[in-house]
Amino acid sequence: MTGEKPIFDRVGLIGLGLIGSSMAWAMKRRNIAGHIAGYARSEQTRARAMELGFLDSAHESAAACATDCDLVVLCTPLGVYRQIGEEIAPVLKSGAIVSDVGSTKVSVINALSPVMPEGIHLLPGHPVAGTENSGPDAGFETLFDDRYTILTPLSDTPTAVVDRLRAFWEACGAMVEIMDAEHHDRVLAITSHLPHLIAYTIVGTASDLENQLAREQADETDMVKTSDVIRFSAGGFRDFTRIAGSDPVMWRDVFLNNREAVLEMLGRFSEDLVALQRAVRWSDGDKLEEWFTRTRGIRRSIVEQKQAGTFIAMETGDDD
Amino acid sequence: MTGEKPIFDRVGLIGLGLIGSSMAWAMKRRNIAGHIAGYARSEQTRARAMELGFLDSAHESAAACATDCDLVVLCTPLGVYRQIGEEIAPVLKSGAIVSDVGSTKVSVINALSPVMPEGIHLLPGHPVAGTENSGPDAGFETLFDDRYTILTPLSDTPTAVVDRLRAFWEACGAMVEIMDAEHHDRVLAITSHLPHLIAYTIVGTASDLENQLAREQADETDMVKTSDVIRFSAGGFRDFTRIAGSDPVMWRDVFLNNREAVLEMLGRFSEDLVALQRAVRWSDGDKLEEWFTRTRGIRRSIVEQKQAGTFIAMETGDDD
Numbered sequence: 001m002t003g004e005k006p007i008f009d010r011v012g013l014i015g016l017g018l019i020g021s022s023m024a025w026a027m028k029r030r031n032i033a034g035h036i037a038g039y040a041r042s043e044q045t046r047a048r049a050m051e052l053g054f055l056d057s058a059h060e061s062a063a064a065c066a067t068d069c070d071l072v073v074l075c076t077p078l079g080v081y082r083q084i085g086e087e088i089a090p091v092l093k094s095g096a097i098v099s100d101v102g103s104t105k106v107s108v109i110n111a112l113s114p115v116m117p118e119g120i121h122l123l124p125g126h127p128v129a130g131t132e133n134s135g136p137d138a139g140f141e142t143l144f145d146d147r148y149t150i151l152t153p154l155s156d157t158p159t160a161v162v163d164r165l166r167a168f169w170e171a172c173g174a175m176v177e178i179m180d181a182e183h184h185d186r187v188l189a190i191t192s193h194l195p196h197l198i199a200y201t202i203v204g205t206a207s208d209l210e211n212q213l214a215r216e217q218a219d220e221t222d223m224v225k226t227s228d229v230i231r232f233s234a235g236g237f238r239d240f241t242r243i244a245g246s247d248p249v250m251w252r253d254v255f256l257n258n259r260e261a262v263l264e265m266l267g268r269f270s271e272d273l274v275a276l277q278r279a280v281r282w283s284d285g286d287k288l289e290e291w292f293t294r295t296r297g298i299r300r301s302i303v304e305q306k307q308a309g310t311f312i313a314m315e316t317g318d319d320d
Numbered sequence: 321m322t323g324e325k326p327i328f329d330r331v332g333l334i335g336l337g338l339i340g341s342s343m344a345w346a347m348k349r350r351n352i353a354g355h356i357a358g359y360a361r362s363e364q365t366r367a368r369a370m371e372l373g374f375l376d377s378a379h380e381s382a383a384a385c386a387t388d389c390d391l392v393v394l395c396t397p398l399g400v401y402r403q404i405g406e407e408i409a410p411v412l413k414s415g416a417i418v419s420d421v422g423s424t425k426v427s428v429i430n431a432l433s434p435v436m437p438e439g440i441h442l443l444p445g446h447p448v449a450g451t452e453n454s455g456p457d458a459g460f461e462t463l464f465d466d467r468y469t470i471l472t473p474l475s476d477t478p479t480a481v482v483d484r485l486r487a488f489w490e491a492c493g494a495m496v497e498i499m500d501a502e503h504h505d506r507v508l509a510i511t512s513h514l515p516h517l518i519a520y521t522i523v524g525t526a527s528d529l530e531n532q533l534a535r536e537q538a539d540e541t542d543m544v545k546t547s548d549v550i551r552f553s554a555g556g557f558r559d560f561t562r563i564a565g566s567d568p569v570m571w572r573d574v575f576l577n578n579r580e581a582v583l584e585m586l587g588r589f590s591e592d593l594v595a596l597q598r599a600v601r602w603s604d605g606d607k608l609e610e611w612f613t614r615t616r617g618i619r620r621s622i623v624e625q626k627q628a629g630t631f632i633a634m635e636t637g638d639d640d
Contacts, residue, residue, distance in 0.1 A: 079605075087376075115469055128555045132619065147554055177551070186533070187548045190526045192555025197600070198518055199556070201593045203615040206510045209588060213506070228507045230621050231497075234467055235423075235448045235512025236519070238622055239559045245619030248612035255600045255608055266597055268529060270590075277586055280517070280575045285399075292568035295523040299452065299565030301550050302558055315487045 006166050008070040009034040014062050014084055015042040015075030016049045017247070018130060019101045021139025022191040023073065024054035026172035029141045039065035040136070049136045067091045071168065073125075074100035078253035079101035081108060087117040094119045096162055102129055103188060103250075105152045105181035107257035113154070121161045126150045126184065127174060128192070152181040189261035193254055194269060197262065199243035200251070206237060327488050328390040329354040334382050335395030336369045337567070338450060339421045341459025343393065344374035346492040348459045359385035360456070369456045380541045387411045391488065393445075394420035398573035401428060405435040416440040417481055421447055423508060423570075425501035427577035431435055433474070441481045446470045446504065447494060448512070452565040465493035472501040510579035513574055514589060517582065519563035520571070526557060542562040 005311055009023040011033040013020045018036065027033045038048050038055040039062050059065040066072045066088040081100065092098065098120055102108050110123045116122050129147035131138065149169040153162050166176045179187075210229040233241060255262055279287040331353040333340045340358065347353045358375040359382050360366050366378040378387040386392045386408040394401055401420065412418065418440055422428050428444045430596050449467035451458065469489040473482050486496045499507075530549040553561060575582055599607040 054377050128552050130555075137623060148552055150552070168324050183548075184535075188551055188555060189524075190529050191549050191557040192550045193426050195522060195556035195560055197596060198522060198593070198638060199617050200612055201596055202510075202518060202589055203618050204611055205585070205589045205592045207614065207618050208583070208592075209510050213503075227621070227625070228503075229511050230618070230625055232448050232468055232470070232511045233622050234509055235450075235508060236515035236563050237511040239563060240515055240617070241622050242561060243556050243621040244615040246612075246614070246616075251612050252605050252609040256603050256605055259600055259603065262600055263597070265525070265529070266593075266600075269522055269525045270593075272525045272528075273518070273586075273590075276517060276521055277583070280579055280586075282581055283576050283579065285572050285576055289568050289572040291524055292520055292564070292566075294527065295520050295561070295564040296566075296568060298527050298550070299561040301547070302561050305405050305547070305550055 006031050006034045010069045012037045012041050012065045012072040016045050016136045018134050018138040020075035021136045022143035025139055025141035030171050032171045037065045045136055063091045071097045077250045079258045080100045082111040085112045090117050092120050095122045099123050099125045101282035105184045105252045105257040123165050124152045132242050134247040148177050150177045152184050185258050185261045189265045191264050194265045199240040202240050203244040211291045257310040324355045326351050330389045332385045332389035332392040334359050336365050336456045338454050338458040340395035341456045342463035345459055345461035352489050352491045357385045365456055382407045383411045389416045397570045398422045398577045402431040405432045409437055411434050412440050417441045419443050419445045423574045424578040425504045443485050444472045452562050454567045468497050469494035470497045472504050505533045505578050505581045509585045513582050514585045519560040523561050523564040
């Protein structure tokens, strides 16, 4: 697309972690932004971003970064959105789009709507993509390719604004879906937030158990076998550890900002877990087999819809 | 190793799924077995195995397969071990080793010990390796490379027998660990069985929710958006679906055969989940962040110990 007019003349990225840096790389891959401005709280991150070369300019405040931008994207943990919104509000260019990449959407509207000036278009977004790594070195230009980015327009968002941000994300490689914020938060609560909470839980449970097993073995024999849980993690556990290796502050804020939907999904999950627990306790093999057969069908749908990730062909040694 | 004497003159594989076929390929990669005999219940599987070329002979009964073997390995679901043990007992060669690849070990000893004749060495094993795929086409020669295989000798198993089976598995590419069956069952309950039960649960929960959401949307709008859960699975859910895509009969038998340890681990997990649920409900950000930071450290240990799998470098788009 080089040579064509960029979709936005100036884009400001507030936050330069995995998502912010990947957005910059994706913009640079094609001629999506005339100028990419960036801000991160830490001087070290800003310097590293300039060194890596994914920004055209780094700024010492969110307001300086947002000045004159046609698109400003918040890429920080959700907990600081309100504060950033207040900081950038006075400098926003008339007609600018303010968006974000947060994993919850109702709370984003609640945090930013009240502080956005007249003539600014708030259009929250969520690229459903990521890795377990974080920080400016973690970004790469293909992160959003063939992944969904969800946009959640407000009732008064002009269609032209939605179309423009859709074109932006499609140029970054993504498939774009439009939905309302409440629906987003429920769907993501089950597909992302609850899986993370469960993974965080079991990895903590296993860690406690491992410490206990190590103490027991130390009592019984001369040889302390530590790290059994880690060594035998190829049996399924390591997939959970990868999820549970995600950024702690980002995820703390996700749970604080999508509490109701997460608690609802957790309630549904707990009911089902108790039912399967009962089947195990009472050796109800038919119920177990029937349940496991149904879930296998869902996995196949994901593979067919090409959302399974590249590891399908590459990976070995994952369950049994 | 071609040219050297094989470790076993004749190996019999009872069951030709992912693990059985991978063992055959691993044996063929080096000169580990003079002859590989195989048995599967289905005629189609036996024919396919011969067609793929990983067996030297296919047999129509477990007994025919086990005849004259120096090593017989059960690679079937756990539920049929006892029956197979009874079938092969009369034909086992004196001094033969009978082993297996099942995911539980106490139940294997309980099932097979009573039916093994004098002069036969029962030495249960468990390669902690696998993929979500099953059947004779799923096998590959590198499945066990750099993965642990656990052997759980009985109190009267001669050291020479353990050493020989250890050499066999090491030649197949595995790292071998010796532990008692009870310890195995507890460690695997937390690293493998509980993760599978949880993954099976949440995928079922999500499937039910998706059906409900689709119905609600059909009421509200003209457009039914099906498969939201599948389409946005890159947010974490898809890792669970991969685990929940594992063989239903095999896993039914795992839970039926390691009930006590699984229920114990489930109890520990549920306590921790309730604690985190409470932290979400009461917006206890400090507790969440502290827990998530601890689990991230465990992930790093797995990566450092090279048990993270090949997807670390390859994969994109997995959480957020």
